[in-house]
Amino acid sequence: DTSAKVIDGKLVSKQIRDEITSEISKMKEAIGLVPGLAVVLVGDRKDSATYVRNKKKACEAVGITSYESHLPEDCTEEEVLKCISDYNKDPSVHGILVQLPLPHHMNEEKILNAVKIDKDVDGFHPLNIGRLAMRGREPLFVPCTPKGCIELLHRYSISIKGKRAVVIGRSNIVGMPAALLLQREDATVSIIHSRTENPGEITKEADIIIAAVGQPNMVRGSWIKPGAVIIDVGINAVDDPKSPRGYRLVGDVCYEEACKIASAITPVPGGVGPMTIAMLLSNTLTSAKRSWQN
Amino acid sequence: DTSAKVIDGKLVSKQIRDEITSEISKMKEAIGLVPGLAVVLVGDRKDSATYVRNKKKACEAVGITSYESHLPEDCTEEEVLKCISDYNKDPSVHGILVQLPLPHHMNEEKILNAVKIDKDVDGFHPLNIGRLAMRGREPLFVPCTPKGCIELLHRYSISIKGKRAVVIGRSNIVGMPAALLLQREDATVSIIHSRTENPGEITKEADIIIAAVGQPNMVRGSWIKPGAVIIDVGINAVDDPKSPRGYRLVGDVCYEEACKIASAITPVPGGVGPMTIAMLLSNTLTSAKRSWQN
Ligand SMILES: NC(=O)C1=CN([C@@H]2O[C@H](COP(=O)(O)OP(=O)(O)OC[C@H]3O[C@@H](n4cnc5c(N)ncnc54)[C@H](OP(=O)(O)O)[C@@H]3O)[C@@H](O)[C@H]2O)C=CC1
Ligand SMILES: NC(=O)C1=CN([C@@H]2O[C@H](COP(=O)(O)OP(=O)(O)OC[C@H]3O[C@@H](n4cnc5c(N)ncnc54)[C@H](OP(=O)(O)O)[C@@H]3O)[C@@H](O)[C@H]2O)C=CC1
Numbered sequence: 001d002t003s004a005k006v007i008d009g010k011l012v013s014k015q016i017r018d019e020i021t022s023e024i025s026k027m028k029e030a031i032g033l034v035p036g037l038a039v040v041l042v043g044d045r046k047d048s049a050t051y052v053r054n055k056k057k058a059c060e061a062v063g064i065t066s067y068e069s070h071l072p073e074d075c076t077e078e079e080v081l082k083c084i085s086d087y088n089k090d091p092s093v094h095g096i097l098v099q100l101p102l103p104h105h106m107n108e109e110k111i112l113n114a115v116k117i118d119k120d121v122d123g124f125h126p127l128n129i130g131r132l133a134m135r136g137r138e139p140l141f142v143p144c145t146p147k148g149c150i151e152l153l154h155r156y157s158i159s160i161k162g163k164r165a166v167v168i169g170r171s172n173i174v175g176m177p178a179a180l181l182l183q184r185e186d187a188t189v190s191i192i193h194s195r196t197e198n199p200g201e202i203t204k205e206a207d208i209i210i211a212a213v214g215q216p217n218m219v220r221g222s223w224i225k226p227g228a229v230i231i232d233v234g235i236n237a238v239d240d241p242k243s244p245r246g247y248r249l250v251g252d253v254c255y256e257e258a259c260k261i262a263s264a265i266t267p268v269p270g271g272v273g274p275m276t277i278a279m280l281l282s283n284t285l286t287s288a289k290r291s292w293q294n
Numbered sequence: 295d296t297s298a299k300v301i302d303g304k305l306v307s308k309q310i311r312d313e314i315t316s317e318i319s320k321m322k323e324a325i326g327l328v329p330g331l332a333v334v335l336v337g338d339r340k341d342s343a344t345y346v347r348n349k350k351k352a353c354e355a356v357g358i359t360s361y362e363s364h365l366p367e368d369c370t371e372e373e374v375l376k377c378i379s380d381y382n383k384d385p386s387v388h389g390i391l392v393q394l395p396l397p398h399h400m401n402e403e404k405i406l407n408a409v410k411i412d413k414d415v416d417g418f419h420p421l422n423i424g425r426l427a428m429r430g431r432e433p434l435f436v437p438c439t440p441k442g443c444i445e446l447l448h449r450y451s452i453s454i455k456g457k458r459a460v461v462i463g464r465s466n467i468v469g470m471p472a473a474l475l476l477q478r479e480d481a482t483v484s485i486i487h488s489r490t491e492n493p494g495e496i497t498k499e500a501d502i503i504i505a506a507v508g509q510p511n512m513v514r515g516s517w518i519k520p521g522a523v524i525i526d527v528g529i530n531a532v533d534d535p536k537s538p539r540g541y542r543l544v545g546d547v548c549y550e551e552a553c554k555i556a557s558a559i560t561p562v563p564g565g566v567g568p569m570t571i572a573m574l575l576s577n578t579l580t581s582a583k584r585s586w587q588n
Contacts, residue, residue: 109431126431130424133474134466137403137420162489170477172428180427183464183485188496190484191477195456202482 005156005264007231009148012155013274017062020281024063027289035288036065037095037121037280038087042080042106043073048099055097058277064284067093077106081114088116094287095121097280118290121283123147124173132180140290141283146178148275149210149231150185156264158208158229160185166203168192168219168252169212174233178210199223211252221257230258230265233272299450299558301525303442306449307568311356314575318357321583329582330359331389331415331574332381336374336400337367342393349391352571358578361387371400375408382410388581389415391574412584415577417441418467426474434584435577440472442569443504443525444479450558452502452523454479460497462486462513462546463506468527472504493517505546515551524552524559527566 027033037059041052052068059066069083080102087093096119102108117125123132123141131137153160165187169175175191183189187208192199200223203209211219212233224230234252251268259265266272321327331353335346346362353360363377374396381387390413396402411419417426417435425431447454459481463469469485477483481502486493494517497503505513506527518524528546545562553559560566 126424126428127421128424129427130420130422133423133427133470134420135464135470136466162491170429172430176427176429183487186487186489188484188486188490190482192482193477193480195480196482197456 004230004259004262006259007152007156007229007264007266007271009152009266009271009273009275012152013148013278015155016151016275016278017058017281020278020285021062023285028063031292033288033292034063034065034092035095035284036067036090036093037097037284038067038069038090038093039097039099040069040071040080040083040087041099042071042075043103045101048101052099055277055280058281059284062281064281065092073103077111080106080111084111084114088114088119091291093119094291095119095280095284097122119287121280121287123177123283129172129177129180132177132184141287142181142279143173143177144279144283145174145212145233145272145276146181146210147279147283148272149178149233150181151279152231152266152272152275153208153229158264160187160208163187163207164190164205165208165210166190166192166206167210167212168199168203169214169233171212174212175210178212178233182208182210209253213252215252216250217252217254219253219258221254221261224258224261226261227263228261230262231272232266232268235268235273298524298553298556300553301446301450301523301558301560301565303446303560303565303567303569306446307442307572309449310445310569310572311352311575314572314579315356318579322357325586327582327586328357328359328386329389329578330361330384330387331391331578332361332363332384332387333391333393334363334365334374334377334381335393336365336369337397339395342395346393349571349574352575353578356575358575359386367397371405374400374405378405378408382408382413385585387413388585389413389574389578391416413581415574415581417471417577423466423471423474426471426478435581436475436573437467437471438573438577439468439506439527439566439570440475440504441573441577442566443472443527444475445573446525446560446566446569447502447523452558454481454502457481457501458484458499459502459504460484460486460500461504461506462493462497463508463527465506468506469504472506472527476502476504503547507546509546510544511546511548513547513552515548515555518552518555520555521557522555524556525566526560526562529562529567 056066087096123143128139131139165182167179170193203223210231216236232251232253237247240248350360381390417437422433425433459476461473464487497517504525510530526545526547531541534542
């Protein structure tokens with residue numbers, strides 16, 4: 001008796017990547033311009049290496065040239081800054097990603113700020129965030145995961161204007177920019193975080209819920225207004241002896257309960273996850289086009 | 295039968311100005327440093343001239359040297375930019391204010407962005423707003439009116455952490471930064487604007503309401519939870535034949551109704567109004583101290 005429509009991020013991200021592929025191929029033919037994305041990876045975290053590999057693969061699939069600098073865990077901040085500075089100057093590179101987390105001996109803020117604002121395809125530069133927060137200003141890039149959430153709402157024709165929206169989580173990379181984006185689209189936004197009392201009473205008022213917490217199954221059926229739309233950003237590994245890997249991935253929303261009450265919901269995996277990379281490719285294409293216009 | 299405590303912004307702002315006066319006089323004696331604030335006024339709007347005059351007077355009263363450039367309405371954007379650039383370079387100027395609104399033929403964004411970030415005592419630069427929005431980042435300056443609102447809560451020992459707060463209005467200069475400040479202090483924040491349906495249902499849940507709308511008496515008694523704290527930023531002129539001037543100033547909150555339900559409330563005038571200038575003086579002093587340390 002599942003009633004919610006499943007918001008299929010895998011399918012939508014495939015559509016978007018197809019759109020990007022065709023736009024890049026036309027651009028290449030017409031003006032010979034090929035977008036380039038550079039990734040800076042420091043250290044040997046396995047998960048980071050996997051993320052970087054996936055990003056490179058996704059780039060190649062749509063026709064974006066990928067560049068990579070892999071620096072050792074014990075390199076200096078100056079070496080990372082030098083690497084970024086080289087990419088800043090390189091006209092074939094239109095986007096620069098610094099894979100987080102960085103080793104503890106480095107100043108993350110300083111390193112992220114070194115990325116030239118017009119190559120900041122992650123959209124994490126405070127100048128981009130400031131413009132995102134301000135009316136009448138336009139950020140050069142919007143952070144990929146929250147942009148992917150809004151894109152899903154758009155592609156499923158879910159209206160945002162005038163709706164009550166609740167964002168759970170206020171991180172710099174997901175929750176906070178998601179709230180700013182919803183507000184730009186004229187939702188009435190409330191933000192829940194770890195200090196919020198009775199979060200379920202607040203989510204219960206929402207027409208749209210974006211959950212980006214990192215707490216498996218936190219949002220229960222009883223937290224949801226009938227007919228609400230649920231975007232679940234959470235990716236949490238929980239033990240599962242029945243799975244060959246010994247664990248499985250779940251979201252921040254209890255899917256089994258939510259899908260009976262919501263009108264539409266993203267699954268985990270296959271919801272927001274694939275949208276993040278699609279938006280990164282989209283930001284890189286935008287940046288390449290902009291470099292040509294200027 | 296008024297039960298609400300009156301939050302006396304006039305009194306608090308006097309205390310703050312006294313604190314600033316004594317700090318500046320000590321600083322002058324100890325290291326010979328005198329803070330300086332430059333105001334750029336373009337055109338002949340009477341209200342703008344009054345605001346500038348009041349700011350200059352307030353500076354003089356606490357020992358801040360004030361500088362003024364008054365440019366004609368029909369001057370060019372380049373002339374305004376040149377003027378800002380001169381103040382940017384002048385080491386005796388620690389803060390630069392561009393009085394808004396600018397004439398219509400000028401690009402406000404471009405002109406505001408020309409103010410050097412470490413002299414942006416208005417806190418309107420997108421880099422400052424971005425840092426205000428981001429966890430783990432610190433803005434160099436916080437916009438004066440919202441900073442004054444929070445300062446009033448602090449000076450009256452009204453706790454913010456974990457409280458439900460509603461901000462009505464989302465302008466770049468008041469509502470939006472007020473919401474970001476409340477969130478930095480761990481309130482659970484909702485933002486109401488002109489597209490919000492049933493705003494009274496949302497305000498009714500709030501422990502703290504900041505109203506910055508520009509709609510006389512919009513917030514009625516029935517919108518307020520018993521015991522809530524009300525910060526009324528609105529300054530609206532309404533016709534009043536009984537007043538010698540033919541009008542009087544009222545806030546965005548219906549004071550007569552609210553003061554019977556709220557636990558504390560700012561009056562209009564004499565609430566947030568005087569705090570704005572006090573915060574401007576405070577930001578200028580901070581900037582001068584910072585220039586000495588660097
Ligand atoms: N689909 C994708 O591509 C991506 C998925 N993710 C996933 O999204 C989730 C969130 O990621 P991220 O934003 O980076 O996480 P962070 O840990 O940076 O932020 C978590 C936020 O949730 C809040 N929070 C934590 N516990 C609670 C609680 N019990 N009740 C209410 N709020 C709480 C925190 O509050 P406070 O601020 O008070 O500490 C914080 O604001 C994770 O599961 C992550 O794996 C992340 C990025 C991309
Ligand atoms: N005490 C002081 O020192 C200062 C006082 N003020 C006063 O504060 C008030 C607000 O100023 P400012 O922020 O500059 O004003 P703006 O006009 O820039 O912004 C007003 C905000 O209120 C929202 N709004 C307008 N009508 C309604 C409505 N009916 N219901 C809900 N929201 C509504 C608007 O929504 P939307 O975004 O959808 O248009 C907008 O976000 C004014 O009275 C002003 O005089 C301002 C600055 C300093």
